[in-house]
Amino acid sequence: MTPRPSEWGPPFRFKPEDLESLFVVLHEQAYKIIGPTVNDDAIVLGELNSTADLPVGWTDEQSGGSYRLARHSRPEFFHFASGPHSLKQYLHPPSVCLWTASRNGHGFEIMEKVQEAGKLAFVGVRACDLHALAILDKVFKAGPLPDSSYALRRSQLLVIAVNCTSPGGTCFCESMKCGPQVDEGFDLVLTEIEDEGRHFFVGQAGSESGRTIAAKIPQEEASSTDLERVETMLNDARTRMGRRLDTSDLKKQLYRSYDHPRWEETAERCLNCGNCTMVCPTCFCNTMEDVTDLSGVRAERWRKWDSCFTTDFSYIHGGSIRSSAKSRYRQWLIHKLATWVDQFGTFGCVGCGRCITWCPVGIDLTEETAAILESNSTSTPGMK
Amino acid sequence: MPSTRRPKLAVWKFASCDGCQLSLLDCEDELLQVAEVIEIANFPEASRAVVRGPYDLSLVEGSITTPHDAERIHKVRRASKFLVTIGACATSGGIQALRNFADVNQYIPLVYASPETIQVLNKSTPIADHVFVDFQLRGCPINKRQLVEVLSAFLNGRKPNTPPHSVCIECKRQGTVCVMGNAGAHCLGPVTQAGCGALCPSYRRSCYGCFGPKETPNTHSLSQWWSSHGMMNADICRAYRGFNAYAEAFRRESEAREK
Ligand code: SF4
Numbered sequence A: 001m002t003p004r005p006s007e008w009g010p011p012f013r014f015k016p017e018d019l020e021s022l023f024v025v026l027h028e029q030a031y032k033i034i035g036p037t038v039n040d041d042a043i044v045l046g047e048l049n050s051t052a053d054l055p056v057g058w059t060d061e062q063s064g065g066s067y068r069l070a071r072h073s074r075p076e077f078f079h080f081a082s083g084p085h086s087l088k089q090y091l092h093p094p095s096v097c098l099w100t101a102s103r104n105g106h107g108f109e110i111m112e113k114v115q116e117a118g119k120l121a122f123v124g125v126r127a128c129d130l131h132a133l134a135i136l137d138k139v140f141k142a143g144p145l146p147d148s149s150y151a152l153r154r155s156q157l158l159v160i161a162v163n164c165t166s167p168g169g170t171c172f173c174e175s176m177k178c179g180p181q182v183d184e185g186f187d188l189v190l191t192e193i194e195d196e197g198r199h200f201f202v203g204q205a206g207s208e209s210g211r212t213i214a215a216k217i218p219q220e221e222a223s224s225t226d227l228e229r230v231e232t233m234l235n236d237a238r239t240r241m242g243r244r245l246d247t248s249d250l251k252k253q254l255y256r257s258y259d260h261p262r263w264e265e266t267a268e269r270c271l272n273c274g275n276c277t278m279v280c281p282t283c284f285c286n287t288m289e290d291v292t293d294l295s296g297v298r299a300e301r302w303r304k305w306d307s308c309f310t311t312d313f314s315y316i317h318g319g320s321i322r323s324s325a326k327s328r329y330r331q332w333l334i335h336k337l338a339t340w341v342d343q344f345g346t347f348g349c350v351g352c353g354r355c356i357t358w359c360p361v362g363i364d365l366t367e368e369t370a371a372i373l374e375s376n377s378t379s380t381p382g383m384k
Numbered sequence B: 001m002p003s004t005r006r007p008k009l010a011v012w013k014f015a016s017c018d019g020c021q022l023s024l025l026d027c028e029d030e031l032l033q034v035a036e037v038i039e040i041a042n043f044p045e046a047s048r049a050v051v052r053g054p055y056d057l058s059l060v061e062g063s064i065t066t067p068h069d070a071e072r073i074h075k076v077r078r079a080s081k082f083l084v085t086i087g088a089c090a091t092s093g094g095i096q097a098l099r100n101f102a103d104v105n106q107y108i109p110l111v112y113a114s115p116e117t118i119q120v121l122n123k124s125t126p127i128a129d130h131v132f133v134d135f136q137l138r139g140c141p142i143n144k145r146q147l148v149e150v151l152s153a154f155l156n157g158r159k160p161n162t163p164p165h166s167v168c169i170e171c172k173r174q175g176t177v178c179v180m181g182n183a184g185a186h187c188l189g190p191v192t193q194a195g196c197g198a199l200c201p202s203y204r205r206s207c208y209g210c211f212g213p214k215e216t217p218n219t220h221s222l223s224q225w226w227s228s229h230g231m232m233n234a235d236i237c238r239a240y241r242g243f244n245a246y247a248e249a250f251r252r253e254s255e256a257r258e259k
């Protein structure tokens, strides 16, 4: 493996059956374990009681608008790509009651709703989703007004990451420089190796808590051959990305594309259903809903996931400023791949491919972007 | 509330199955509170007692299918300060609007023993085609939580939270695995308005479009996708011919696929 910062522990190797000891330690430390598991014909995120809940022998087949759960001939725990869920579900939950208010005399009193957030340990987190987490941190935690409920949930998080050696049909983390190798923000990283009947894990701690946990797993020192094997598998994964995106001049090119005819063509296909934004691990927009009870004595404020594909999203006094489907798709894509850079310093996309897989009509942002870049470069430079 | 007088509520029935009115009775937990803050002045499903109008709020269920009802709805409108249509029949013509795609006079002799006694209009139409409607609550049947929300919004002088976006947004907020991407089902969720809590997808079934077309629905693209994945035009046509078959976006799409 490439050189590591000093807080990272030495790489070690352990048997697949000893993965269970990791679960035992996490439970001893009162963590609720969240990770991949098979449910409703997909590899979703859910609570795991033991390694038996992991999708052993399962994989997925993904393409634009299609996800199929499939059997895998090998006994691997982590042989699949991103599923329909992401960490966002837990750190930025879809609906949260922020406060309640009650009338008292002529005024009213506001009671902040205390957010519940237990200790969560995420197992099997991929590099793309770790980068997405870093993006959410910037959105919710950095800056003068951090989101207290996010910060609370985040502070109790433990991340057991997994290097990705099984990229899917819609993945392009390599293009976004967000994978497949886990390079930051983890407590423990694992690489699962299965070849010629040999099946083992290579692990490495990335934090103090990671070291403590790693010490509880029966292990031996990883050999240089093991580390080379990890490197080869990751290099191989880099060549097996289902999608790619040329990011070299992306922001500038997209800023010039405002009047590109492609937006109109895509709008004819786009259902403006919002699925792409809902599944995206970095899309963070939300709306506030204020509700009263029948008597008008009690009120509640709810925060819910929202999408830039609805007309209400851009509703300002008198109407929606993005009434056309074209303006909504353009807003989304340009935000992800251009304006996000100015806003937060990175792309808003980590190349996980979820928006492509879960778009009901298979609209693919890599294909849309490529089409725009291609004709941008052949068109007259004066174009806006 | 601005005044201490309880607002008078009336519930009216036109051509319908009563399911939406029953949603009000189904609000067991909230019903006592409703009765405290609203005077239920006319609600045939719950009580025969009728208080004379005018009414502060009328909930209208059902579509207009007879010449008599086409007159009666005007009387209801005149007696109501605020008129809310509830359910697919009232908001789009209902399942009975399937006959709008055929000739009703051919059906009558097949169904009734004495066809000459039957007086019906050619088409089953939504209430808004006849009178001004202040607010429409979708669904077949309506969702009782949404109904309580509309009542509280009315009582507190605010806008109800009944977003016009897709079922998909509700579906995803619940973490349901999409049946379209995942099982290749023909789900109407992406073109249907939210409100049901994405009930069918949470049972691994596709959405039937009970809440009618969402805002800016792109039915054409959805049908194109289905058709490129092997669905026959006749089946696509049938998918849109449900409880909201006569809602414009669904009607136009089914007619385009009928040929
Ligand atoms: S790109 Fe796809 S998922 Fe996103 S709004 Fe359009 S149709 Fe829905």
Ligand code: SF4
Residues within 6 Å of the ligand: A276, A279, A280, A281, A282, A283, A336, A348, A349, A350, A351, A352, A353, A354, A355, A356, A365
């Ligand atoms: S935009 Fe699409 S590919 Fe990029 S992070 Fe979001 S869901 Fe993943």
Ligand code: SF4
Residues within 6 Å of the ligand: A275, A360, B167, B168, B169, B171, B172, B176, B177, B178, B179, B180, B181, B187, B188, B189, B190, B198, B201, B206, B207
């Ligand atoms: S199951 Fe249907 S409603 Fe749910 S996200 Fe998929 S297409 Fe939309």
